[in-house]
Amino acid sequence: MRLLISLITALIILTGLLDSQRSFTAEAQEIGPHFTDIIVTTSDTHLLLFGELQESLTEEMLEALHSGIPIKFLFFVRLILNEPNWPDDELVAIEFSHSLTYDTLKNTYNVEIEETSKKDITAASLEEAQKLLNEIHGLKVIELSKLIPERSYRLKVKADLYKKTLPMSLHSIIPFISWWDLKTDWYTIEFTY
Template sequence: MKKFALLVLTIFFLLKASYALALSLENVSLSTEANYLVCSWELKDIPIEKLDETLHHGIPVRLQFEIIIEKIRRFWWDETLLHHLVLREIYYDAVKNVYNVQFVGISSAPRAFSSLEEALNVAACAQNLPLLPANLIEPGAFYRLKIKATIIQRISPNLPSRVLRIIFKGGKIESDWKIIRFRFSN
């Protein structure tokens, strides 16, 4: 009986600890703009202290947003219309004392910010991100938008990863899938 109680307590504390480092996607919205289906969101519950400590140890952090749009079909498998990754990297420049945000896949220079909160506001939020041309979506059909956010610690092979994993346990923090079912109409 003692072993069972110990097992239940261990599972409870593990679930509580994993919940403490869970991200949440909020204010997810879909709309059309300039003949495109666009999406906006905000990432909340970010462990800023842990990220700041990780960045100050010279470890860049990657924010990854996985976006899937599926057409819901009755009595058949759903059709995937879009499977896309939006990547943003944050790293700390100790010489200039700034946080840089790089939009991966965009050929612009990294944007510099004086505080981590400002850098996260830019990196963790999206406003009217174009996803699909509106002409690929049939009016009256049902669709499903799924978004998941992940913060990944990027350890270089030159660094002692076993020591650094203690700072940012597991190397990544994930949100749950945010699922929105919608119907497109003209």
């Protein structure tokens, strides 16, 4: 009987620890760069992805931008077919970038959005430029004709926002060091088509 009580007590404590870990993880995801408002939908012909990054620009990045150094975000999108009792099948792997530059003479920002045929947009304010930089707006992921109805899929999205590295001459002396990286975790959505 004591063993049963000990096991139940341990199970209750373990459940409490797991719940607190889950809430801590959810809070940790809200600190730093993260995706919000991720939507997977369809057009007449394609599966589309919409989403937005939050907390993507740091003070250091803004200082570099206003000093003439461009900011480049790399986005990674994966579409995976979930096969029961079989290895998952990666259907799509897309990589694209968004770049932000600042024109000191005109006091304007230029955003290059690669996933829509290298679209260049000029913005008058940093807020407008940041919104354009952070948005994934209607990315065509895959043709609907390539999806199998009533099957389960997993769409993953991630962004690499900043990588500060050593000057090239120092990489030969200290080969495997980068100062720090700023990136999001993989954000995953599961759906049935």
